[in-house]
Amino acid sequence: MGSMEERPLRILAADDSAVMRGVMWKLFQSHAEDRSSELPRMELCGVALDGVDCLESVGRLSPDVLVLDLEMPRLNGLEVLRRLQVESPGLPVIMCSAHTERGARSTLEALACGAADYVTKPAEQRDFASAMLSLSQQLLPRIAALARGAKRKQESVVTQDGSSNAGRAPAGTTLPKSSAPIExxxxxxxxxxxxxxxxxxxxxxxxxxxxxxxxxxxxxxxxxxxxxxxxxxxxxxxxxxxxxxxxxxxxxxxxxxxxxxxxxxxxxxxxxxxxxxxxxxxxxxxxxxxxxxxxxxxxxxxxxxxxxxxxxxxxxxxxxxxxxxxxxxxxxxxxxxxxxxxxxxxxxxxxxxxxxxxxxxxxxxxxxxxxxxxxxxxxxxxxxxxxxETARLAISAMAPRREINDGLL
Structure with a gap:
């Protein structure tokens, strides 16, 4: 198998909604046909109907990015994420979230559990084309960025202790002082x-x-x-x-x-x-x-x-x-x-x-x-x-006044 530049990015989508699965298929088909896009080529390598199916598909298909629904039968998105942290810790996961208060709280929990990012489901669009455009603008750039980041981390030079030296200051760096205190x-x-x-x-x-x-x-x-x-x-x-x-x-x-x-x-x-x-x-x-x-x-x-x-x-x-x-x-x-x-x-x-x-x-x-x-x-x-130090200075400033007062008594 070639590098990511030589082959399409492989995307797995897990969602129990037939409508969302249809939108996903159409989305990646349209992107494959768009010769003007500056984003890398992508293909939907599979869809999963529930959490158990999703975990099996990850092992079978080895996707580059997983797009994961929160609410699914058998295993929900959060349970899948916790399993993936052990079974496939390097796989970037993008959550598909409902634009509701409950969806927001669940999404934040998913991000804390290891999801890299999220998109909101296109719930307010009037037609299929608008829904697909909304999802395309949110999802495709995130897939490209996360896949690129995962690849760069895999290829980064790793030191003997297992930490990367890419993009960081040397250990023990002292920050330069500016002329003014930070406010x-x-x-x-x-x-x-x-x-x-x-x-x-x-x-x-x-x-x-x-x-x-x-x-x-x-x-x-x-x-x-x-x-x-x-x-x-x-x-x-x-x-x-x-x-x-x-x-x-x-x-x-x-x-x-x-x-x-x-x-x-x-x-x-x-x-x-x-x-x-x-x-x-x-x-x-x-x-x-x-x-x-x-x-x-x-x-x-x-x-x-x-x-x-x-x-x-x-x-x-x-x-x-x-x-x-x-x-x-x-x-x-x-x-x-x-x-x-x-x-x-x-x-x-x-x-x-x-x-x-x-x-x-x-x-x-x-x-x-x-x-x-x-x-x-x-x-x-x-x-x-x-x-x-402030309290010590305040006490010192009051000391002469106390001495004078004591002398008057």
């Missing part, structure tokens, strides 16, 4: 993002001294469910952002689906008094402008606003995801003297967004997922007094 962290991510956030954010301490704003490419319902899920496992509060929300330490704001999020100016004295350790008054601004980089919310909107409002005091982190959203905004942060970090290839589900930033030469470090929290803590605390 805001902004994060952008897409494919593989929810799972990455579940590993990163719980490692940030409750006294993390600056606010955090995140753009994760996700539709409505999903971002609210993700914020709730992350809030349960983090020391910091995680909330879905809303218009005019105060940006201050202790809270992580997640951009809502279908709305761009920016950092805006605060509203005066009360904001300045309530700004806390960040020492700056700012609020969340949401808007419905046209998608940027085919995305709404778009990472670039957030990063541009952080560069504009915080300048050298902004830290932008670009994590796993396909495409180039965040590159221009990260460049703006870099040009204003701020810090830019990127996730490395080995720990990214898709090394697209962070690869663009790394290749542009604007990332001061490209780090494995497991090292990012430590890097953030190191950078935001550089030059910043700890609570204990």
């Amino acid at each position: 805001l962290v902004v994060i952008g991510l897409s494919t593989g993002g929810p799972s990455a956030l579940e590993q990163l954010l719980p490692r940030l301490p409750a006294d993390f001294p600056v606010p955090v704003l995140i753009v994760q490419h996700m539709p409505k319902l999903f971002t609210g469910a993700l914020a709730e899920r992350l809030d349960k496992c983090c020391s910091l509060r995680v909330k879905e952002a809303y218009e005019n929300a105060m940006i201050r330490p202790g809270t992580i704001w997640l951009a809502p689906g279908d709305a761009h999020m920016e950092v805006g100016q605060g509203n005066g004295l009360m904001d300045r008094q309530d700004a806390g350790l960040a020492g700056r008054s700012s609020r969340v601004r949401l808007h419905q402008r046209e998608p940027l980089n085919h995305c709404r919310p778009a990472v670039d909107y957030l990063f541009f606003s952080a560069a504009r409002m915080y300048g050298a005091s902004a830290l932008a982190l670009v994590m796993t995801g396909m495409g180039a959203d965040g590159l221009d905004g990260a460049r703006a942060v870099h040009e204003r003297g701020g810090v830019v970090l990127a996730q490395d290839e080995a720990s990214s589900a898709v090394w697209g967004m962070p690869a663009k930033v790394t290749e542009a030469g604007i990332a001061s470090a490209t780090l494995p997922l497991g090292e990012i929290a430590g890097a953030l803590n190191q950078r935001v605390n550089a030059g910043r007094l700890t609570k204990m």
